[in-house]
Amino acid sequence: MSKRVVNILVPLISIVLGLIIGAIVMAVSGFNPMDGYIALWNGIFMDTYTMGETVRQITPYVFAGLAVAFAFRTGLFNIGVEGQLIMGWLAAAYVGQAFELPTFIHIPLALLAAAAAGALWAFIPGLLKARLQVHEVIVTIMMNYIALHVANALIEVISGGAERTPKIHESASLRSEFFESITDYSRMHWGFLIALLVVILMWFILEKTTRGYELKAVGFNQHASQYAGMNVKKNIVLSMIISGAFAGLGGAMEALGTFENMSKLHGFTGIGFDGIAVALLGANQPFGVLLGAILFGSLKNGGLNMPSEAGVPVEVVSIVIALVIFFVASGYIIRVALERFSKKKKEVK
Amino acid sequence: MSFLEVLYFIIPSAIFYAAPLIMTAIGGVFTERSGVVNIGLEGIMIIGAASSIIFNLTFADQFGNLTPWLGLLVGMVLGILLSSILAVAAVSLRADQTVSGVALNMLGLAVAVFTVKMLYDKGQTDSITERFSRFDIPILSDIPIIGKMLFVDVYATSILAIVIAFIAWFIIYKTPFGLRIRAVGEHPMAADTMGVNVTKMRYIAVMISGALGGIGGAIYAQAISGNYSATTISGQGFMAIAAMIFGKWHPLGALGAALFFGFAQALSVIGSSIPFIKDIPSVYLFILPYVLTILALAGFIGKANAPKASGVPYIKGKR
Numbered sequence: 032m033s034k035r036v037v038n039i040l041v042p043l044i045s046i047v048l049g050l051i052i053g054a055i056v057m058a059v060s061g062f063n064p065m066d067g068y069i070a071l072w073n074g075i076f077m078d079t080y081t082m083g084e085t086v087r088q089i090t091p092y093v094f095a096g097l098a099v100a101f102a103f104r105t106g107l108f109n110i111g112v113e114g115q116l117i118m119g120w121l122a123a124a125y126v127g128q129a130f131e132l133p134t135f136i137h138i139p140l141a142l143l144a145a146a147a148a149g150a151l152w153a154f155i156p157g158l159l160k161a162r163l164q165v166h167e168v169i170v171t172i173m174m175n176y177i178a179l180h181v182a183n184a185l186i187e188v189i190s191g192g193a194e195r196t197p198k199i200h201e202s203a204s205l206r207s208e209f210f211e212s213i214t215d216y217s218r219m220h221w222g223f224l225i226a227l228l229v230v231i232l233m234w235f236i237l238e239k240t241t242r243g244y245e246l247k248a249v250g251f252n253q254h255a256s257q258y259a260g261m262n263v264k265k266n267i268v269l270s271m272i273i274s275g276a277f278a279g280l281g282g283a284m285e286a287l288g289t290f291e292n293m294s295k296l297h298g299f300t301g302i303g304f305d306g307i308a309v310a311l312l313g314a315n316q317p318f319g320v321l322l323g324a325i326l327f328g329s330l331k332n333g334g335l336n337m338p339s340e341a342g343v344p345v346e347v348v349s350i351v352i353a354l355v356i357f358f359v360a361s362g363y364i365i366r367v368a369l370e371r372f373s374k375k376k377k378e379v380k
Numbered sequence: 381m382s383f384l385e386v387l388y389f390i391i392p393s394a395i396f397y398a399a400p401l402i403m404t405a406i407g408g409v410f411t412e413r414s415g416v417v418n419i420g421l422e423g424i425m426i427i428g429a430a431s432s433i434i435f436n437l438t439f440a441d442q443f444g445n446l447t448p449w450l451g452l453l454v455g456m457v458l459g460i461l462l463s464s465i466l467a468v469a470a471v472s473l474r475a476d477q478t479v480s481g482v483a484l485n486m487l488g489l490a491v492a493v494f495t496v497k498m499l500y501d502k503g504q505t506d507s508i509t510e511r512f513s514r515f516d517i518p519i520l521s522d523i524p525i526i527g528k529m530l531f532v533d534v535y536a537t538s539i540l541a542i543v544i545a546f547i548a549w550f551i552i553y554k555t556p557f558g559l560r561i562r563a564v565g566e567h568p569m570a571a572d573t574m575g576v577n578v579t580k581m582r583y584i585a586v587m588i589s590g591a592l593g594g595i596g597g598a599i600y601a602q603a604i605s606g607n608y609s610a611t612t613i614s615g616q617g618f619m620a621i622a623a624m625i626f627g628k629w630h631p632l633g634a635l636g637a638a639l640f641f642g643f644a645q646a647l648s649v650i651g652s653s654i655p656f657i658k659d660i661p662s663v664y665l666f667i668l669p670y671v672l673t674i675l676a677l678a679g680f681i682g683k684a685n686a687p688k689a690s691g692v693p694y695i696k697g698k699r
């Protein structure tokens with residue numbers, strides 16, 4: 032079996048195993064797994080409204096997945112996507128409500144602010160990693176909590192003590208009457224086009240530019256890159272900044288498209304952590320991430336239909352996603368099994 | 381309020397908030413010392429908290445006063461079970477330890493909320509009736525000043541946590557078993573050559589962390605929150621990991637750091653009723669532990685070095 036086939040089979044097998052165990056969990060809890068999964072399917076595809084909502088859910092997942100994947104390619108594990116996304120959300124919501132500008136300036140400005148906020152939040156762990164060799168995992172986790180509390184405090188400042196920021200001006204909104212009319216007033220917005228553009232942008236940076244080549248080289252072998260004359264420290268910081276900017280844009284989707292404001296958060300949105308799953312499933316390739324985001328975004332949105340239609344708690348979907356991560360991460364055992372399997376076949380022949 | 385009264389007020393609650401952190405942080409010390417990064421402590425605490433509350437609600441009538449203690453055991457057992465998933469993935473299947481830890485957190489939360497919804501048809505359990513209660517320690521509480529600060533209204537769980545920290549220090553630094561754990565975490569190949577079973581040691585260390593993390597969650601649930609919902613444990617596991625790093629991977633350091641973080645948590649909760657502190661916006665108190673951890677890692681508060689092989693799967697025969 033060629034390496035390419037195995038690389039595609041591992042995530043597929045992981046998804047199937049995750050869904051099977053999800054079915055077992057439902058069966059053990061006294062539900063009919065078929066009913067559960069039919070409800071899940073209906074939650075994704077039932078009518079134009081649910082399909083529009085599914086696309087809306089997929090959009091921030093694309094950004095979160097790209098953010099994790101981009102850092103991964105440079106050998107960095109950015110668990111801080113959640114915090115960077117929160118800061119981006121806040122920045123976009125602020126720019127959206129604070130200024131009144133023509134649309135063609137306002138939207139790019141809000142997006143830029145979100146990307147800058149996310150990049151700033153990722154810059155700190157990147158700098159600490161490059162200069163002081165501090166492990167980025169712990170720092171980014173800490174930055175998540177700092178983001179959560181700081182954002183809540185700033186929302187209070189911006190709104191003058193209220194629970195949410197004022198609604199953004201029409202000129203900064205990504206909502207579209209066209210999508211609303213064809214999807215029965217779902218919250219689907221223009222953001223998914225931006226997401227597709229960013230997927231192509233990441234592919235272009237990594238595959239077609241010298242800088243992208245350097246970033247990947249640092250991810251493969253820092254010492255060899257250093258020896259070849261690349262500036263490893265600069266590339267590490269740059270990778271975190273780009274990753275954070277992607278995450279910040281994901282936050283902008285919530286601010287400018289889905290909610291048009293930002294409410295105080297009682298806990299994490301979870302999008303950033305699911306981004307790890309998305310990136311892992313997509314093998315850190317831009318187009319793989321897109322597929323991963325489509326899968327997990329659909330599962331998340333479809334899961335919302337499970338309690339009402341089949342009485343199954345929505346957490347089943349989270350269990351399935353967590354298991355898929357486990358299986359993909361433990362891909363070693365699946366690879367070994369596949370190898371054994373293909374060897375046996377050859378012997379039979 | 382005089383300064384002394386403020387201390388009488390805040391020190392007991394600092395210790396009270398620190399107990400779950402101490403437990404979980406000590407668990408973190410064990411796994412990291414053996415070379416396995418356990419980001420999943422948050423998920424383990426969640427399972428410990430949920431299971432102890434469910435047990436407590438179900439069996440409070442049968443066991444009476446004993447229920448919270450049995451609840452700790454239940455949390456411990458389920459913590460071990462959950463952590464063994466991480467052990468299998470990270471030690472045997474060579475999975476990325478951080479990724480599987482993240483998955484463990486998601487799994488822990490999802491399973492806990494799923495179970496609660498199944499049992500009670502709502503996202504939040506009722507409040508438990510049998511909680512850990514406070515008591516005064518005889519004789520010691522009569523000591524002037526210190527007695528009133530440290531030995532009045534004490535929770536038995538706080539004492540347990542502090543005792544466990546000292547036992548952990550003894551085990552890790554004074555016993556052959558502890559030496560092996562440290563060896564496996566610093567240089568697994570050397571340990572393997574000397575006949576130490578690396579896989580076995582790492583499995584044991586991860587399960588100890590699961591046990592302590594589960595107890596930590598159970599303490600939080602049965603002493604502090606009194607019920608379980610999806611937001612009961614939100615960040616305590618990560619704060620415990622922070623305490624472990626701030627304490628430089630040393631059990632007593634982790635104890636000190638956890639006490640300090642407990643102090644910060646107590647301040648953010650009860651600070652509004654204390655003069656001076658109520659003028660500080662609460663956000664500064666909320667983010668204090670996290671900022672301090674980053675500063676500690678950056679070496680501004682003494683250089684902290686992680687065990688050398690931490691986070692690296694051991695593959696026999698690989699250089």
